[in-house]
């Protein structure tokens with residue numbers, strides 16, 4: 298009999314093989330050309346990863362959050378941008394299978410699992426990033442329709458995606474303002490306009506764009522869950538998965554940087570011996586490996602809580618905070634180990650060094666994570 302553990306191991310072995318054979322050889326070149334990885338995205342589709350966490354009843358693999366975090370880690374050992382193609386797609390799927398109506402699930406999830414519909418999460422606006430409540434996109438009811446107007450920015454998968462999860466205000470006067478936010482699911486088409494691609498330090502090859510809604514008409518059946526004013530709590534629960542995803546990405550990128558560093562240290566010789574025999578380098582390797590392991594355990598702990606259905610905003614916040622700061626630190630430490638060569642494009646360390654800072658910003662900046670963590674700790678102390 299195949300156990301869930303066997304399924305996890307089989308999937309991880311498949312993803313590992315894919316990353317080693319197909320991603321690692323081409324990632325550097327695609328990244329430097331800032332080229333969208335169409336062929337690799339096709340392979341993600343063939344591997345069923347667009348349906349990674351979508352329940353089997355809707356055609357997905359039905360992976361739990363812990364296995365998904367492990368998959369993300371493996372992908373990011375090869376190229377972080379690939380996990381970005383999946384992340385907001387699966388957050389939209391999460392919104393649908395957790396908060397959507399049965400009709401919405403049936404309408405969209407099977408096509409999403411097959412990778413025919415590819416999703417994006419449209420939350421951030423030019424004047425509303427951390428402060429989600431201040432978003433200005435409006436959704437005005439017009440009979441059996443809603444009419445959406447507003448501008449989003451930094452939307453990953455906006456250009457290559459076909460299906461959007463959109464946060465909009467259905468009540469401009471709600472107090473507190475978050476009670477006026479609703480989430481919609483809508484297909485790209487008339488009324489949606491993808492603007493410029495944002496030029497980035499790293500996280501290349503994947504589309505991050507401005508996106509405008511101009512008299513964009515959606516049937517009222519596209520309001521996620523069918524009740525207005527629930528969008529904020531819906532999206533916050535999705536962002537728990539998003540933060541676990543970011544933590545897992547950080548572990549994957551940091552592990553890749555460490556692997557290069559230790560391998561290089563064993564072969565590079567100075568003063569008559571491999572640099573791995575200099576204590577200063579050994580201290581770095583020990584600190585890097587210990588922090589990566591701690592980040593991994595925090596990530597799995599948060600994911601396991603999510604799998605058990607327990608509240609995990611504290612744990613997901615801690616994992617995201619610690620893992621992303623660790624990743625940033627490990628990337629620069631790996632660069633130090635490689636000396637001048639780490640600064641060149643001959644090694645992928647410079648890519649990790651450019652990719653890592655996104656992780657301290659995306660899915661809620663680390664300043665916001667600290668606020669979430671402190672608020673939770675204070676609440677627990679008071680109860």
Ligand SMILES: Cc1cc2nc3c(=O)[nH]c(=O)nc-3n(C[C@H](O)[C@H](O)[C@H](O)COP(=O)(O)OP(=O)(O)OC[C@H]3O[C@@H](n4cnc5c(N)ncnc54)[C@H](O)[C@@H]3O)c2cc1C
Pocket residue numbers: 385418419420421425426427428450451452453454497500505655658659660661662663664665668
């Ligand atoms: C490459 C990339 C991809 C992205 N993809 C998506 C996507 O797919 N969908 C999407 O919706 N968004 C996406 N984002 C947006 C991202 O989630 C936001 O950039 C992030 O939430 C921060 O918002 P902001 O940039 O407006 O910064 P701001 O909110 O303006 O923050 C600026 C600074 O102030 C700090 N700050 C803000 N408020 C507080 C406070 N109360 N206390 C202490 N410090 C505070 C922040 O921590 C930060 O240091 C993406 C961003 C990037 C860079």
